[in-house]
Amino acid sequence: MLDVFFLSYNEPFADEHYELLQLVAPHAKRVHGIKGIFNGHKECARRAMTKNFYVIDADAILEPGFEFDFEPEWHQQDHIFVWRAKNPINGLIYGNGGVKLFPTKIIREADNWLIDFTTSVAGKFKPMSQVSNTNGFNYSPFSTYKSAFRECTKLASKIIHNQKDEETETRLHIWCTVGADKPYGKDGMRGAKDGKEWGLKYRNNPEMLDKVNDFEWLREKFDK
């Protein structure tokens, strides 16, 4: 059985989601309040006792039937596995916000990553077809705007390794146009459009793209 980490920062319902996770994975540990995606994952790796470890974000709502029982074969233990998540605003189902399985040693030793942590930190990346959760990022106007902005910057700049143009463009279009009637849907669509604009403008400028990992900067964009 591989370690499972619940990664929370300041999400209002994190305690409740952690309790729900423990019903499915009683051995799940919590990493809380660490600033920055990279640092949060490094802390999970530091505390992991198994060769690979699962990470589930605090805003994830697990699908009934999803179990943390997958263990990679010996030749894939250096891969990052990403399960799919449902987007509650626009109905897209893909890796954004899904459960992830990381190689412990590689994350412990990692000192560098690009704009998208999951697809860049280890180099070997494997999407899984099962849906692990709903990505419950739409719990406040800012959380929704922030997640949409970050994802659509990545889609528009096409920085994800092995992305397929047509699929990426369809996802981007759906992020920007679908879900106004859902909770905080309009904030999500605004974030998506702003993120798309940012990604297209700075697609060849990694430093500017990396702004999506600066949540204070994103807050300023949101408040404008």
Place this chain on the structure above:
Amino acid sequence: MIPVYSAYSKLTKRFGYDSYMLKAFKLHHNKLKDALSDGQINSKLWLLDKIKGLDLGMVFICAGWYGTLATMMFEDENVYVDKIRSFDLDDSCWKIAEDLNEPWKADDWKFKATTLDIVSFFTYMLKEKSNTNGEYHYYTTNVNGEPRLCHEIPDTIINTSCEHIEKFTEWFNAIPKDKLVALQTNNYFDLPEHVNCVKDINEFKQQAPLRNIIYEGELELEKYTRFMLIGYK
């Protein structure tokens, strides 16, 4: 290779050998011949490719014929459906559709086929909208042949046989706003039962105006071109 066997071979290669499907195939192969032709299967694979990665929820397949599309949707790990309802005017379709989709029919009616006229059904439900809270009400038959009233809200509406729908505009106009819709038609004017062909994708877009198109395209087949529109009404 005879098209039907070629298609079956393609299906089993794609989805693996499966005894229920083989049984249904043996039982109904004469009728399934056209439904499993290369053109039909390729058109449906094309649709699957464009709706993968979307949460389709409760799907109404209108003019669902023998249910091959439903089978392909259930079998495809990249296509996400909760339940599928297949409607066809031809009363010879439902049994074949249910045999082909037996595992999902048996799973708490994840699949169910019903004989009904989709134009009357949708237009009636449009008129009744305020009384039904968006639910569609219709009778189907259970395993004992007894009528059972269903109350369901579709999230996605699919019709891959728009060329067969005589009162297409009436049907299309009755689809509720904001539903995800996937439609196919063709320019195969030669068949008398093709009462609603279009000459190109632009004519199809005029016929079926969607407020947000997420895919539009053409697929060249041996005898005709198939057109597809996917989007939100």
